[in-house]
Amino acid sequence: MATVTIKDAVKTYPGNVQALHGISIEIEDGELIVMVGPSGCGKSTMLRMVAGLETVTSGDIHINGEWVNKKEPADRDIAMVFQNYALYPHMSVYQNMAYGLKNRKIPKDEIEQRVQDTAKILELEEFLKRKPKELSGGQRQRVAMGRAIVREPKVFLFDEPLSNLDAKLRVQMRLEIKRLQDRLGVTTIYVTHDQVEAMTLGHRLLLMNEGRVEQIGTPLEVYEKPQTLFVAGFIGSPSMNLIPVRLDPSGNQVILGESLPLPLNNFENIVNGDSSVTLGMRPEHLEACETENALMFLQVELLEKLGADTVVYGSLDQTDTALTVRLSGIHPVDTGDRLPVTITPEHLHIFDSDTGNRLN
Amino acid sequence: MVENRPLLTLFTHLFLMVGIVIVVFPIYIALVASTHEVQDILTTVQGWFGSAMFENYSTILISGKESARGIPVWMMMLNSLIMALGIVIGKISISIISAYAIVYFRFPFRMFFFWLIFVTLMLPVEVRILPTYEVVANLGLLNSYAGLILPLIASATATFLFRQFFLTIPDELAEAARVDGAGPFRFFFDILLPLSRTNIAALFVILFIYGWNQYLWPLLVTTDESMTTIVVGMQQMLYVQDNIPEWHLTMATAILAMILPLTVVILMQRQFVKGLVETEK
Numbered sequence: 001m002a003t004v005t006i007k008d009a010v011k012t013y014p015g016n017v018q019a020l021h022g023i024s025i026e027i028e029d030g031e032l033i034v035m036v037g038p039s040g041c042g043k044s045t046m047l048r049m050v051a052g053l054e055t056v057t058s059g060d061i062h063i064n065g066e067w068v069n070k071k072e073p074a075d076r077d078i079a080m081v082f083q084n085y086a087l088y089p090h091m092s093v094y095q096n097m098a099y100g101l102k103n104r105k106i107p108k109d110e111i112e113q114r115v116q117d118t119a120k121i122l123e124l125e126e127f128l129k130r131k132p133k134e135l136s137g138g139q140r141q142r143v144a145m146g147r148a149i150v151r152e153p154k155v156f157l158f159d160e161p162l163s164n165l166d167a168k169l170r171v172q173m174r175l176e177i178k179r180l181q182d183r184l185g186v187t188t189i190y191v192t193h194d195q196v197e198a199m200t201l202g203h204r205l206l207l208m209n210e211g212r213v214e215q216i217g218t219p220l221e222v223y224e225k226p227q228t229l230f231v232a233g234f235i236g237s238p239s240m241n242l243i244p245v246r247l248d249p250s251g252n253q254v255i256l257g258e259s260l261p262l263p264l265n266n267f268e269n270i271v272n273g274d275s276s277v278t279l280g281m282r283p284e285h286l287e288a289c290e291t292e293n294a295l296m297f298l299q300v301e302l303l304e305k306l307g308a309d310t311v312v313y314g315s316l317d318q319t320d321t322a323l324t325v326r327l328s329g330i331h332p333v334d335t336g337d338r339l340p341v342t343i344t345p346e347h348l349h350i351f352d353s354d355t356g357n358r359l360n
Numbered sequence: 361m362v363e364n365r366p367l368l369t370l371f372t373h374l375f376l377m378v379g380i381v382i383v384v385f386p387i388y389i390a391l392v393a394s395t396h397e398v399q400d401i402l403t404t405v406q407g408w409f410g411s412a413m414f415e416n417y418s419t420i421l422i423s424g425k426e427s428a429r430g431i432p433v434w435m436m437m438l439n440s441l442i443m444a445l446g447i448v449i450g451k452i453s454i455s456i457i458s459a460y461a462i463v464y465f466r467f468p469f470r471m472f473f474f475w476l477i478f479v480t481l482m483l484p485v486e487v488r489i490l491p492t493y494e495v496v497a498n499l500g501l502l503n504s505y506a507g508l509i510l511p512l513i514a515s516a517t518a519t520f521l522f523r524q525f526f527l528t529i530p531d532e533l534a535e536a537a538r539v540d541g542a543g544p545f546r547f548f549f550d551i552l553l554p555l556s557r558t559n560i561a562a563l564f565v566i567l568f569i570y571g572w573n574q575y576l577w578p579l580l581v582t583t584d585e586s587m588t589t590i591v592v593g594m595q596q597m598l599y600v601q602d603n604i605p606e607w608h609l610t611m612a613t614a615i616l617a618m619i620l621p622l623t624v625v626i627l628m629q630r631q632f633v634k635g636l637v638e639t640e641k
């Protein structure tokens with residue numbers, strides 16, 4: 001059980017590639033933090049710095065209050081699950097799990113006991129004698145987790161552990177990881193580029209982009225109040241409609257394009273110098289309505305009828321501003337239709353177009 | 361390639377058979393000649409086995425051939441075996457360790473050392489033979505196993521092969537081992553060495569034959585007849601002055617010279633092929 005504190009972590013790779021520009025987060029005991037962001041944003045780098053596999057250019061990393069910047073991975077009491085599992089190919093499942101314990105000079109009968117217990121938790125008992133290549137992808141994944149669990153470390157580190165699995169197995173393993181983490185209560189840092197995985201797993205998310213923290217918050221906070229344009233576009237599927245608009249000085253409408261006014265209020269408190277802002281609306285918050293209540297009209301161009309939802313792609317009437325709407329259930333709408341839509345004001349997000357910061 | 365064309369199959373098999381005949385025929389002639397009395401083979405090539413097999417082989421194995429200074433062939437074979445094994449074990453140990461250093465450790469001038477090793481590929485024994493002789497002579501290693509073996513041990517080829525193999529091992533494996541508390545020694549012995557097993561086997565076969573067949577170097581550094589290797593010894597049997605060439609004994613020696621390398625190939629054939637074709641990690 002442990003806390004992890006990262007303060008102003010900076011990483012510069014040889015060749016002056018700056019991968020991280022100062023990451024800070026305090027992770028509580030037993031918490032599951034998901035670091036999420038697009039590929040190449042520095043998630044793995046951050047995780048590997050916590051693991052001790054990568055040096056820290058500047059900043060501090062504490063595990064349970066202890067400064068670990070200069071410690072060897074083996075001395076940090078962490079366990080890591082790699083994307084490609086990194087199982088020792090020539091060792092049996094049992095040996096793979098026992099290897100870390102053996103190196104720590106733990107007595108043989110205790111190793112036996114712990115491996116058996118872990119195998120039971122992960123339902124790997126019947127595979128203990130097999131080599132990794134004789135296992136399916138999901139089973140290998142479980143062995144990789146077993147190798148981490150059996151060590152009873154202070155912190156689990158996962159680097160995209162599910163991305164080599166097929167979609168169905170991924171959902172299943174996701175639940176399993178969540179259940180395990182709840183049960184064992186071990187502080188966990190989980191890295192993924194998949195926002196659905198992040199939303200379902202994390203107690204809190206750390207959203208990263210280009211080596212910087214965009215936002216830290218619970219899945220719902222991040223969904224309801226994205227603090228930056230990047231987060232707004234990254235979280236949610238289909239992603240949020242982000243439309244450049246001008247704020248009318250009156251504060252009760254925004255102007256889209258040249259002169260299309262959208263009579264939206266609730267913006268009284270927003271002050272922005274040049275009044276050019278970005279309006280964010282989630283597809284699932286836009287609703288179809290009667291013509292007389294419509295805030296805007298959507299020229300329907302493409303439909304995805306998914307059964308549970310109908311996703312409508314089109315452009316705003318008389319403009320070429322693209323808009324996506326997700327209507328729940330099966331909706332009688334067709335390509336070429338002019339669909340009246342509306343949205344409640346509390347579901348509007350306003351961002352500064354230049355800095356990307358949230359304004360409301 | 362799954363093809364079913366009878367004509368092609370017939371053709372390829374014929375081709376293979378012709379190849380086999382070409383390779384096997386001289387060996388057959390040597391084997392047959394080694395079973396005849398000397399006067400039977402001086403003028404003609406014999407087509408079928410004679411009756412002097414036991415006599416010929418026991419003569420050269422135990423007392424040796426007089427015109428070749430009478431060194432028993434078993435001694436030559438032993439010398440060759442020691443030299444070949446020394447070269448194999450030395451080459452493999454040194455090159456696997458150097459490859460480990462080059463791939464897994466960051467030290468100053470790492471690439472420089474790699475290229476230095478690589479460049480020695482251009483300097484086989486024959487090219488550097490005089491300076492090497494000088495060094496070995498100055499060290500007082502003439503007529504010793506060490507003198508036979510040491511100069512042939514340094515191997516860029518094997519280092520290079522191991523390096524290429526290590527580069528295919530995912531970095532995460534080394535990192536997982538680090539997290540699991542394995543230091544450099546443990547990682548090498550617990551993980552790298554077992555994973556290199558098939559590569560080692562393949563190199564063993566190739567290098568054993570390389571070592572066994574060494575001719576020029578042993579010829580130079582061994583003047584004492586008790587140190588003669590079989591390849592050198594055989595050559596000495598061919599040129600006899602004022603005497604009839606004893607082809608039957610020479611042929612028997614040639615057959616004996618083939619036996620050990622052949623045994624190694626047969627015993628390690630499966631591992632050898634696996635080492636050459638295996639990509640599974």
Ligand SMILES: Nc1ncnc2c1ncn2[C@@H]1O[C@H](COP(=O)(O)OP(=O)(O)O)[C@@H](O)[C@H]1O
Pocket residue numbers: 013014017018019037038039040041042043044045046
């Ligand atoms: N060993 C390295 N040397 C130089 N640059 C690296 C190295 N590893 C990663 N990078 C760079 O650092 C950035 C972040 O990489 P990474 O942490 O792997 O991203 P992510 O895991 O989020 O996809 C990338 O731009 C990548 O090119």
Ligand SMILES: [Mg+2]
Pocket residue numbers: 043044045160
């Ligand atoms: Mg990564």
